[in-house]
Amino acid sequence: MRNIKLTIEYDGRRYLGWQRLGDSDKTIQGKIESTLKQMTGETIEIIGSGRTDAGTHARGQVANFKTTSDLTREQMLSFLNRYLPNDMVITKVEEMPERFHARYNVKGKQYSYYVWNSEVPTALERHTSFHVKQALDLEKMQLACQKLTGQHDFIGFSSLKKTKKSTVRTIEAINVNQYGNLLEFQFVGDGFLYNMVRIMMGTIIEIGLGKLPVEVIDEIFAKKVRQQAGETVPAHALFLDEVYY
């Protein structure tokens, strides 16, 4: 059996998220698996690096699958990009050692979140940014990002119920970039809990609006409850940029 790694770019707008639901072609996983079946004749299950939510985009999602197909990597790339819908693109096909597993072997990920900060909305970025009308205090937000960086128990920044698995993660960096009214927050870490980026981002925004003090972050880390954190901001402004192995 060959072990094939796919790197995948997608516009998540039309989809219910990564994870297959029944036979639906409305998920990224489902759509790729049905196209792989067309290509190989085999029923193939792909393993993603992790799920993305309904509406979330990816610049570099990663998945792997096993196959006996003897197509070349170039043939696979061209077949897939021909038959997948045009809001989904395979950017790379790689041959991997048998033991490579797209989820277990993840060393880290980068996500980006986009905030459109202006009284006036945006037409061109409306599908890929979250509109915040009120002025944001960038310095306070930077401070919040510093506090979030490092190794912490992020349970209070997730939608998880109690779990036996460790919820300690390390955020290496949160980079903030400004392009006119568009703010880009890049989160680099060794792993992210369910909804973690969107809840951290919601908290950072409420700090920027002055609705929450920066110190709330220390409290959430200490008390380990979601309650005090900000809202879960919308999925359509979130991008999975890259998965590190």
Add this chain to the structure above:
Amino acid sequence: MRNIKLTIEYDGRRYLGWQRLGDSDKTIQGKIESTLKQMTGETIEIIGSGRTDAGTHARGQVANFKTTSDLTREQMLSFLNRYLPNDMVITKVEEMPERFHARYNVKGKQYSYYVWNSEVPTALERHTSFHVKQALDLEKMQLACQKLTGQHDFIGFSSLKKTKKSTVRTIEAINVNQYGNLLEFQFVGDGFLYNMVRIMMGTIIEIGLGKLPVEVIDEIFAKKVRQQAGETVPAHALFLDEVYY
């Protein structure tokens, strides 16, 4: 009568272009005019800085109109952005002297054109870039841009039939920026003929592909015929960035 200047951002995908066609709401002008009628009760004709083609986007199109309405600029901005579809945003409302005319007073414009240069297509930029699969020679393209810069008769780079009006224009600069696989060409000039950016861009691309020699530009300027220039590249990768007064 008050003279109001609007700055307009739009995602051109759903529209037949700027210019009103009958009563259709499928044009940018038509849609803004019908919303202005809702706002003021008056039948208003807006004067755009110039047309944009079907599918072309704008970051900063400009138009003006006369009205007797006594709404404040803030009220106009908020009414328009509430009732316009969300692929159209008024970013600024300004009060102008009576003689201001959005077309006659134009001093210059900036357009951007986006080329996705990779064997593999793009999912996320598919609505705003033109996909060129074959490798482009960036140095040759830069050279082509240099040759196009300056004051020339651009009739050979337009879809115009013979005309008595001057077709001499000055291109101040063509800036080329690269963001990964995405190439951005910014054209700054005192005026652009019909289809001029798209034909220049088509020519620059064919030069980058080695299909046309760089010298073709001198020939087109000398012979003043469209024939030798490149194809008119698609409208969906073109943005009107700014209008200068």
